[in-house]
Amino acid sequence: MAISSISQVYNPVTGVFGSGVVQIFSASGTWTVPQGVNKVRVRMWGGGGGNNNPSVISGSGGGFALKAIYDLTGVTSVAVTVGAAGTNGSPGTVGGTSSFGSYCSATGGQSGATAALTAGIGTGGDINTSGGAANTSSSGGGGVGNLFGNGGEGTNSPRGFNGASGGGSTGGSASQSGAGGNGFLGRGASPSLYTTNGGLAPQMPTSGQEGGFSIDFIGAGGGGSAITGGSFGIPGINGGGGGFNGAGGYPGGGAGYAGISASGMVIVEW
Numbered sequence: 001m002a003i004s005s006i007s008q009v010y011n012p013v014t015g016v017f018g019s020g021v022v023q024i025f026s027a028s029g030t031w032t033v034p035q036g037v038n039k040v041r042v043r044m045w046g047g048g049g050g051n052n053n054p055s056v057i058s059g060s061g062g063g064f065a066l067k068a069i070y071d072l073t074g075v076t077s078v079a080v081t082v083g084a085a086g087t088n089g090s091p092g093t094v095g096g097t098s099s100f101g102s103y104c105s106a107t108g109g110q111s112g113a114t115a116a117l118t119a120g121i122g123t124g125g126d127i128n129t130s131g132g133a134a135n136t137s138s139s140g141g142g143g144v145g146n147l148f149g150n151g152g153e154g155t156n157s158p159r160g161f162n163g164a165s166g167g168g169s170t171g172g173s174a175s176q177s178g179a180g181g182n183g184f185l186g187r188g189a190s191p192s193l194y195t196t197n198g199g200l201a202p203q204m205p206t207s208g209q210e211g212g213f214s215i216d217f218i219g220a221g222g223g224g225s226a227i228t229g230g231s232f233g234i235p236g237i238n239g240g241g242g243g244f245n246g247a248g249g250y251p252g253g254g255a256g257y258a259g260i261s262a263s264g265m266v267i268v269e270w
Contacts, residue, residue: 013147013216017041017068017269022215025266031078031100034270041068041269042104045144045219045239045252046120046131047095048261049109050086057139058154058168059086059261060109061131061241062095062252064145064219065122067104083108083264085248088255095120095252098264106264109142109254110134119151120144120252132167132181132241134254140168141241141254141261143183146219152181154241154254158225160188165249166205166223168241168256180205180223180236180243188222189234189243205237205249215267221249224256233259 011017018039023031033040043066049059062083083096086108095108097120104124109131119142122128132142132151143151143165152163160169160181166188167181180188189205205222221238224246233245233256240249242256251265 023268028082038072039070042100044098044106044266045264046106047083047085047108047264048248048254049095049111050088050092051255052092058134058141059254060119060133061142061144061151061254062108063106063120063122064129065104065106065125066127067125085261085263139170139244139257141248141256143241144219144239144252148184160223166240168223168243169225170244178225180225183222184220186221189225
């Protein structure tokens with residue numbers, strides 16, 4: 001997807017780069033250097049890690065990198081790789097690495113089946129941040145890294161860890177509410193009481209983009225949560241980790257237990 005021009009309102013932190021043209025890659029491809037263009041800025045998120053269902057361990061968030069390249073002399077095209085979402089299973093798989101040629105990359109979050117359970121990291125960028133890690137007793141997924149800092153860690157407690165994007169939470173017991181971690185702008189989800197069946201209904205996390213779409217705020221949303229023993233989970237939003245049974249937020253959020261993770265993303269500006 002290409003946006004023909006972009007204004008300062010879309011980049012309130014990093015500013016408009018070059019002529020303000022933006023191309024968003026949600027799948028791998030090739031960026032062709034336009035005639036007369038000699039500089040480019042790229043930002044990317046690695047894919048979120050899948051979970052390891054038998055061990056009730058969730059996935060970590062993908063890393064983030066942002067880099068400005070000021071000399072494209074002799075370069076006609078650059079390969080763009082978008083990291084795939086890690087898959088669930090026994091074992092689950094690591095999220096894929098996103099990259100812009102050999103200039104910079106962001107690795108994916110690790111699967112809950114991996115002993116170290118480390119998160120994805122950005123490499124080679126002017127700004128590099130890490131996703132939030134899961135841990136060996138975690139049922140909430142880790143949030144993705146982004147422009148503002150590292151993603152929040154997943155947790156096995158009623159409250160998710162805050163980060164630049166929120167970490168997921170398992171929630172409390174069947175009679176308690178839990179809350180996902182907050183992101184830079186997005187609030188983590190928390191269940192609210194139902195009147196029917198004495199159950200609990202999910203309250204979705206905020207996106208971190210309430211003021212309008214901005215590429216600067218991608219990946220800065222809140223995490224998910226759930227009720228342990230309940231039948232539902234709350235997904236992360238805008239890169240936040242999934243809660244118990246909840247999906248990781250796009251891009252790069254780690255899977256909650258029995259949820260799915262999110263794929264990465266690459267954005268090119270010139």
